[in-house]
Amino acid sequence: MSRPAILVTREIFPEVIELLARHLDVEANQSDESWSREQLVAKLAGKAGALTTGSERIDAALLDAATRLRVCANMAVGYNNFDVPAMTARGVLATNTPDVLTDTTADLAFTLLMAAARRIGESERFLRAGQWQRWRYDMFAGAEVHGATLGILGMGRIGQGVAKRGALGFGMKVIYHNRSRLTAELEAECRAAYVSKEALLKEADHLVLVLPYSPESHHAIGAAELATMKPTATLVNIARGGIVDDAALAEALRDKRIAAAGLDVFEGEPQVHPGLLEVPNVILTPHIGSATVKTRMAMAKLAADNLIGFLVHGKPLTPLNPQVLKAA
Numbered sequence: 001m002s003r004p005a006i007l008v009t010r011e012i013f014p015e016v017i018e019l020l021a022r023h024l025d026v027e028a029n030q031s032d033e034s035w036s037r038e039q040l041v042a043k044l045a046g047k048a049g050a051l052t053t054g055s056e057r058i059d060a061a062l063l064d065a066a067t068r069l070r071v072c073a074n075m076a077v078g079y080n081n082f083d084v085p086a087m088t089a090r091g092v093l094a095t096n097t098p099d100v101l102t103d104t105t106a107d108l109a110f111t112l113l114m115a116a117a118r119r120i121g122e123s124e125r126f127l128r129a130g131q132w133q134r135w136r137y138d139m140f141a142g143a144e145v146h147g148a149t150l151g152i153l154g155m156g157r158i159g160q161g162v163a164k165r166g167a168l169g170f171g172m173k174v175i176y177h178n179r180s181r182l183t184a185e186l187e188a189e190c191r192a193a194y195v196s197k198e199a200l201l202k203e204a205d206h207l208v209l210v211l212p213y214s215p216e217s218h219h220a221i222g223a224a225e226l227a228t229m230k231p232t233a234t235l236v237n238i239a240r241g242g243i244v245d246d247a248a249l250a251e252a253l254r255d256k257r258i259a260a261a262g263l264d265v266f267e268g269e270p271q272v273h274p275g276l277l278e279v280p281n282v283i284l285t286p287h288i289g290s291a292t293v294k295t296r297m298a299m300a301k302l303a304a305d306n307l308i309g310f311l312v313h314g315k316p317l318t319p320l321n322p323q324v325l326k327a328a
């Protein structure tokens with residue numbers, strides 16, 4: 001019996017390609033070429049599955065061309081690159097990689113929070129430029145992290161991980177806002193209090209964004225929201241570009257309407273708004289939230305196990321639209 005054919009759209013760990021090849025016919029982009037959308041569509045012809053990353057858009061037009069496709073396994077927990085309703089309508093299973101990256105990504109939120117609040121980027125650039133001549137009482141004096149009020153917008157798994165780090169590790173007062181309120185047990189576990197979005201913006205000393213991107217969360221933080229934050233506040237975005245209006249943020253940072261920001265994701269990345277590159281009080285990283293060797297391996301392996309689980313055994317591990325399984 002012939003084995004199902006799959007496409008791996010970007011270079012990933014060779015061990016994971018070997019794992020896939022034990023069960024499936026694999027075409028893999030191990031040279032990491034940048035494929036145009038037309039090339040991607042052509043490569044998907046005859047493929048039953050695809051291992052994708054956040055860079056590939058899987059939408060109705062692509063699905064209509066890739067008529068043999070039955071499953072797309074995203075190597076990411078976020079899946080705003082998938083049109084899940086269009087996939088479900090065509091009986092195509094979608095999977096993502098939850099849980100395996102929660103703590104690693106929460107760690108990066110804290111890294112950016114601390115680096116922004118304590119002005120690490122600015123001080124390092126100053127030192128490297130040979131400008132450190134003598135001590136000054138206010139040299140790179142930043143904002144306190146321990147004991148401060150930590151605000152979290154979006155309280156899924158990663159938000160909860162950020163809350164625990166703040167409350168348990170840094171004695172912070174944690175407030176959060178989310179579409180739906182957590183259960184009393186989870187709130188107690190995270191030591192987090194539910195507040196309105198308005199109160200969150202007003203009261204947070206450090207505000208971390210961890211909500212999924214959708215048309216509803218587009219520019220959830222824009223000029224109006226930034227204007228209600230404390231002038232001493234820091235803003236951290238580890239969620240998705242587009243949740244923050246980057247142009248408005250660049251202006252707010254330039255005019256010191258907020259003190260600092262730490263950003264791992266950007267509108268239109270890998271492009272970065274030029275205004276953000278110009279201001280000193282922002283620390284910028286190139287979407288590395290889940291980037292530890294161990295976690296990236298776990299994500300790649302989970303995506304591969306989803307493909308094998310579904311195409312070989314009929315049982316994916318982390319389906320996003322399980323109704324497809326029932327319909328099959």
Ligand code: 8YV
Pocket residue numbers: 052053054055075076077078079101287289290
């Ligand atoms: C990925 C991410 O590295 O999991 C996510 O949602 O944003 C990152 O961990 C990125 O999306 C590439 O697939």
